[in-house]
Amino acid sequence: MTLSPTLRDFYTRSSLMTALDAHALDNLPKDIGGLCKTIQGLLIHEHLALAYRQRLTDDRRAESHLRSLQQTLTKALEKNNAPLTETRPLYQKTVGVCRHFTVMMVAMLRAHGIPARSRCGFGAYFSPGKFVDHWVAEYWDGTRWKLVDAQIDPSQRAMFHIAFDLHDVPRDQFLIAGDAWQQCRSGKTDPAAFGMFEMKGYWFIAGNIIRDAAALNNVEMLPWDCWGAMPQPDETMTDEKLAFFDSLSELTLDPDTHFEDLRAAFKDERLAIPPVVFNAVLNRPDKVAV
Numbered sequence: 001m002t003l004s005p006t007l008r009d010f011y012t013r014s015s016l017m018t019a020l021d022a023h024a025l026d027n028l029p030k031d032i033g034g035l036c037k038t039i040q041g042l043l044i045h046e047h048l049a050l051a052y053r054q055r056l057t058d059d060r061r062a063e064s065h066l067r068s069l070q071q072t073l074t075k076a077l078e079k080n081n082a083p084l085t086e087t088r089p090l091y092q093k094t095v096g097v098c099r100h101f102t103v104m105m106v107a108m109l110r111a112h113g114i115p116a117r118s119r120c121g122f123g124a125y126f127s128p129g130k131f132v133d134h135w136v137a138e139y140w141d142g143t144r145w146k147l148v149d150a151q152i153d154p155s156q157r158a159m160f161h162i163a164f165d166l167h168d169v170p171r172d173q174f175l176i177a178g179d180a181w182q183q184c185r186s187g188k189t190d191p192a193a194f195g196m197f198e199m200k201g202y203w204f205i206a207g208n209i210i211r212d213a214a215a216l217n218n219v220e221m222l223p224w225d226c227w228g229a230m231p232q233p234d235e236t237m238t239d240e241k242l243a244f245f246d247s248l249s250e251l252t253l254d255p256d257t258h259f260e261d262l263r264a265a266f267k268d269e270r271l272a273i274p275p276v277v278f279n280a281v282l283n284r285p286d287k288v289a290v
Contacts, residue, residue, distance in 0.1 A: 003115060003140055007256055011115035011140070015218035016289070017068050018107035024073060025111040028085065032139075032148055032167045039104045040153045041087030042076050043096045051159065052090050063095040065282065067222060069107050072100060098135045098151050103220050105137040105150040115140040117255075118220045119147065120212035121176040122194050122205075125162050131189075133196035133208065133223060135215075136174050147174055177208035178249035185246065203231035206245050210271060213248055216255045217266040219273055224280040225288075229270035244270065 014020070029035055046064045049056050066072050073084070076094045080086075094100075102118045109116035116139040122131035136149045147169035152162060164170055175183070183189040184205065195204040207230040214221055221227075229244060231237055237245075251258040251265060265271055279286040 001143055003256070007259060008115050008140075010218065010259075011117050012110050012113060013218075014107075014110065015220075017103055017220045018110065018218075019068070020070050020073065020107065024070075025084070025108055027083065028108055028111060030112060035105060035108050036148070036150045036153075036166075037087075038085050038108070039101055039150045042084060042094060043072075043101055043104070044090065044093040045101075045151060046095050046097055048156065049095070051155070054090050056095060060095045064097055064100070065222065065279070065286075066096075066100075067288065069103050072096065072104070097223060099220065099223050101149075101151040102135040102137045105148060106139075106220075109137065109139050117218070118215040119174075119176050120208045120215055120223070121174055122180050122208070123149075124173045124175070125160055125164075129193065131175060131180060131194045133194075133204070134174065135223070136169060147171070149174070176252060177205055177212045178252035181205050181209055181245055181249040182253070185242075199233065201234065202237060203233055203235050206231050206237070206241075209245055209248050209252060212252050213262060213265065213271055214273060216252060216262055221273065221277070221288075222279070225286070226278040226280050227274055228272065 029038060044052060044054060046056065046061060063075055066075060072094055076088070079092045079094070080088050099118070106116040106118050116137055118135060119138045120135050123134035124131050126132040136147045138145050138147055146167070149166045149169055152166050157166070164173060180189070180194050184191040184194070184202065191202045191205060192200050194200055207226065210228060210230055211221055211223065211225070229241065231241065248265065251262050255262055273288060276285045276287055
């Protein structure tokens with residue numbers, strides 16, 4: 001299997017969220033394991049901080065709302081100006097969520113000339129019988145696309161009893177949002193198994209399909225950014241909306257084949273990112289540089 005020059009170029013170039021100052025990612029490890037260790041040395045997950053005995057202040061929690069990698073790295077270097085490859089003490093790590101680990105991995109892979117993209121979906125490895133809202137990176141290894149979870153360090157591997165290769169996450173352990181949608185629509189899986197905390201169901205999966213489609217267009221939004229055709233919580237969707245997400249899920253399931261369609265769909269007001277989105281965590285509109 002080969003990757004077309006168009007796809008290789010698109011998924012290797014810097015984007016809105018991954019663009020950095022010149023040489024910002026120089027001297028990085030070249031192997032996937034080394035990149036994961038570097039990222040884990042810089043970031044701490046907001047919702048797992050207590051597992052590392054870190055009680056986050058409001059100021060630290062606010063770091064999870066930084067959208068661009070440049071903002072995240074600027075914050076990291078304000079705390080500790082050491083090389084990025086030097087692991088920070090826990091109290092100096094920048095706070096993010098799975099999406100921040102993923103965007104950083106994508107940027108680092110691209111810095112090495114490796115095609116990479118962020119994927120939004122659901123992890124089956126956090127809570128038995130549930131598919132939890134999650135992001136991972138997808139990179140081209142020369143013959144196929146592989147999923148890598150840059151968030152899971154040795155402590156989390158033990159915490160969640162993960163036995164598989166985190167540098168090649170099985171597709172039944174991480175379901176991209178479009179796959180989750182189609183499995184539920186076919187009756188194979190219960191939509192109530194997909195979500196986070198008390199939020200779950202078709203409306204949640206549909207929102208992640210839009211976020212995944214945006215990421216495939218090289219715009220990785222925050223997991224709680226809401227815009228366009230994303231349904232409201234527990235919204236009963238019309239036949240028209242169901243048909244829209246049926247179609248969009250098909251495009252995201254095979255983005256290489258449907259690349260041009262995905263690019264065209266990104267201009268649709270139901271999918272295009274407006275200058276202001278709704279931040280569902282902060283419960284307020286947020287401006288976005290698009």
